[in-house]
Amino acid sequence: MIKIARIDGDGIGKEVTEAGVAVLESLDLNFDFYEAEAGRECFEKNGTTIPEETIKVAKNTKATLFGAISSTPGEKSPIIVLRQELDTYANLRPIKSFKGIDCLFNDLDFLIVRENTEGLYSGYETIDETKDKAIAQRVITKKASERISKLAFEEAISLKKESVTCVHKANVLKKTDGIFKESFYKVAQDYPNIKTNDYYVDATAMYLLIKPQEFDVIVTSNLFGDILSDASAGLVGGLGLAPSGNIGDKHGIFEPVHGSAPDIAGNNISNPIAMLLSVSMMLEYLNETYWAEKVKIACENVLEKGKVKTPDLGGNNKTMDVANEVIKEIENLI
Structure with a gap:
């Protein structure tokens, strides 16, 4: 059983995390998700942007899947606190061009x-x-x-x-x-x-x-x-395609780079690809290289085909439409 902390956060963080979890649950792996709170909604509810219980949950798991948060003026940043508490001293940001995406450079x-x-x-x-x-x-x-x-x-x-x-x-x-x-x-x-x-x-x-x-x-x-x-x-299509991993010797935190986008939150039109590529990075960190590669290639295939895409990429599909299409691609790859 692989223990994963799940912190959805605010706004579209909830939507893309749901997509990420759906893809993870479609794999032939056993995950045990531990939900925890952080962000502005957490502050309004608990008086803190990141409760001690959230830090404890993250420390008791190997990896954390982190959605997105809205900033809270005058309060500490949950992601910075987590990075410091878990000593995830390296932030890895792959910059890659994808076929099917109109961008400044096609060979990065x-x-x-x-x-x-x-x-x-x-x-x-x-x-x-x-x-x-x-x-x-x-x-x-x-x-x-x-x-x-x-x-x-x-x-x-x-x-x-x-x-x-x-x-x-x-x-x-x-x-x-x-x-x-x-x-x-x-x-x-x-x-x-x-x-x-x-x-x-x-x-x-x-x-x-x-x-x-x-x-x-x-x-x-x-x-x-x-x-x-x-x-x-x-250079390669925007933050909706940008994954990241916060890596340490004992823990990893994986998150899409984009923010909580409150202007579109609740419409279920956020692009989940950055989160799904972050999921691939998390699987790599967990030494599940076979599944990491399958998720990555599936995302690339969906982008290249361009049949299912969210409005930021010129489409009209929903967040989970893209996630489900990636799941279908994974099934085709195995």
Whole structure:
């Protein structure tokens, strides 16, 4: 029995999580889902965006399937809390072009590896008594920088990629990004067969627009990775097709990159593909590589055929229509 924490969250998070669970339950595997709460609706109900019970549930399972949440002003972010509590120190964001999708580039297949526990998202913010000035601390440590760099090189080997690029701003952030860059090259010495280079984050943003094919694996800090990965999703069709995995040594959290989209919530027209690809990443993390590949290929086939698609891709189908079509494709593949 595979224990999975299920956190639907808010808005379309509920719809896409339902689709993800439907696909998982269609597989020849035994899952035990443990439901938990987080997000704005949770705050309105319980006075907290993420109860201790939710953290406990996530810690007692190997993987967490996370939908989407609406932000709650002045309150802590549930996903950031979970990442820190479970020490899922790496955020993996595959950027891939899909046949059947009209996008800027048709030949992209690279991975952004983002440090997930510190940087400007470390949570250390203060404001002075006059409320005229706020200060956020950017925390970068050698331990976290070396750990994320090592994972990036291991991912390059696993994906049969030739190069890893370190993205930083060490010319301005001399101490913090100095540590990040130095740690990257220290780890690189253990991987002599992998090509390495490094770019400033602003230059990387330009290169992603004009020559994204150059990249195999990108490793970077928390804020830079957050921005670059969302921007890169725009190269291949948008956030509705963008999965992600938060990976640690003991736990994994898997979520679509998009938000809770309250403007369309309840209409059941949200695109579940990002969630279903996140499900594939979760299965890979759980060493269920056979089923991970089947779910991934099924999603790709549904996108390429283009017969069943949600409004964001120019169709008129519902969320579960797409999920059911993916399930049919999986059945055809086995």
